[in-house]
Amino acid sequence: MEKLRIAQIAPLIERVPPEKYGGTERVVYHLTEELVRRGHNVTLFATGDSLTSARLVALVDKGLRLGGREFSCFHCSMSELTRAYQEMSGAFDVIHSHLEYMTFPFAASSRIPTVMTFHGRLDNPDIVRLMQQYRQLHFVSISNAQRLPVFDVPWAGTVYHGYPLADFSFQPDAGDYFAYLGRISPEKAPDEAIRIAIDADVPLRIAAKIDPVDQGYFNEVVRPLMTHPLIEYVGELGEHDKLELLQHARGLLNPINWPEPFGLVMIEALACGTPVIVRACGSAPEIITHGRDGFVCHDHKGFVEAVHRIGEIDRARCRKTFESRFTVAHMVAGYERIYERLLYGDQVRRTGVFPPVLEKGVDRVTLR
């Protein structure tokens, strides 16, 4: 497709890519790198210590969370949007914002088309009302399930997150343990993961960060369960150790208890060849095909049975699911198609012909 001048607007709470936790910043990193690789002229609005091949516009030196400046996050993000929309807008063909709602008044009053990816859950009536007020904008969901609470706005599409093929090496032979990765929080349900492992009599390794808000839940609910000899807590891991843990796991235990918008950890597991055992919440049934990529379960008994049946899943097939649906190439092709539709929509409607941007293997990129 034609090369575009694209602004990517990232949150400032973490570096791009994040040093540890930070799914949005990780996705923005890979998206930006691949857009540059494909020849687009990309400007990344992010923290000053971000790593990028794009032109970097930094409103703050480093991630506000690790820098202890979370208080300023709102003001800094407003400054960032102002820089993009009011001070530099002539420089872009399209603006792609990951700042969600704060972007609305900027996008609504700008002549530059904006693509907005929502990274969080939307099942809140106050969010639904706000999005309905801006239904003329171009919203992108990261799973079809995510958009269910806001079904009556004209979504521009669903684009699944994707990772570079080369970042994950396939591991055909698993170790003996299962893995839990993520945050220690009630909605991610590590306590249930522990109970499943104990009842199924398999070792479980837990790698997770604990936010201050979840310290009480950790102390009162999770920590008492961790004394069991099958359970090992290894803390918040860096990228390399996380991959190591995933690659050698027999399966990822992911008994989430909330409407997960996407769930990066699931495609990280698949990329290593590790099957995923997940509750049928949010995006899970879209990402994991039951009986092929792992198991989609409904209750405790189902999880325990799934653990026992993990040997039925072909690890090479898990890797193939990743390669055929969840790479950066798929993600970027999805966004390119949406950018193009926004910019050349009239032409497309007139000729009935889409510019040839969809690569083979891209699926589930739905357009309005």
Add this chain to the structure above:
Amino acid sequence: MEKLRIAQIAPLIERVPPEKYGGTERVVYHLTEELVRRGHNVTLFATGDSLTSARLVALVDKGLRLGGREFSCFHCSMSELTRAYQEMSGAFDVIHSHLEYMTFPFAASSRIPTVMTFHGRLDNPDIVRLMQQYRQLHFVSISNAQRLPVFDVPWAGTVYHGYPLADFSFQPDAGDYFAYLGRISPEKAPDEAIRIAIDADVPLRIAAKIDPVDQGYFNEVVRPLMTHPLIEYVGELGEHDKLELLQHARGLLNPINWPEPFGLVMIEALACGTPVIVRACGSAPEIITHGRDGFVCHDHKGFVEAVHRIGEIDRARCRKTFESRFTVAHMVAGYERIYERLLYGDQVRRTGVFPPVLEKGVDRVTLR
């Protein structure tokens, strides 16, 4: 002056007026009532249970703090601004927002002039940068001290807060105790108020709310000091009991330890005839004239001396300060002048004549 169609946009965190704590909502209440009384056509954007003589536009049923919906505050406020600026903007001559920074992109892209009152402290470089990006807007400070960190934008003026004369009855005869009113928080320094009372050997009554974030400070620093027989903690008081407490106090002990933007409690005390002993922080020296309305102190020794000298202050003179500087009439005349300047600025500049909106006794309303 000409009657205007005015939108007042209040925060949604508390009712207008607030049930207990909530300075901004209290000011918006009095401002709105007085504007209606003067014949303006006022629309108040606030919670549905707000009390007002204006037309009410409510995006939520009741205050989000007491309703346990603080999480939704951002989304609801964005919806509120969208309603005002995008769905109803044709209905107003001027929009007066109390939502601060969130208002910026709306105001910047609207043809309706916006007046923005800042209610909080501004001494944060991220706030300063953001305000500089919107220097074309019309900012109002609530004290001259408040604007010091953002001195190089063209402020539209300072308008002090004001209360209705009739809401406070002058009490010539004081009781034997001093009073502390406000939040229990390190920046308000109730612990220092206690130490001053103990060292000066006078009774102190403390009426204050405790936010969850300050519970640790209360438990560790303040509570141990409260066991002294001179100290009495009476909790968070409703409006009537608060006035009762203030009226009969010999003085208000206000050893704030932060750049107070205004300090409503000081004019509440003056309205009752109660002198104020305050640290020379933020707005204090503008509000309190040392030796006339109370004392402006610099250190612990100064505070203890001021307590001993409280009999030198004429309570009737304190009330007179309130009547001549801090009534609703003064506040509204200040805002009317700013609205008029925004709307008829060109005419004023051409003729060199201001419309006759300033009432006798209005002081310190500075215009750019």
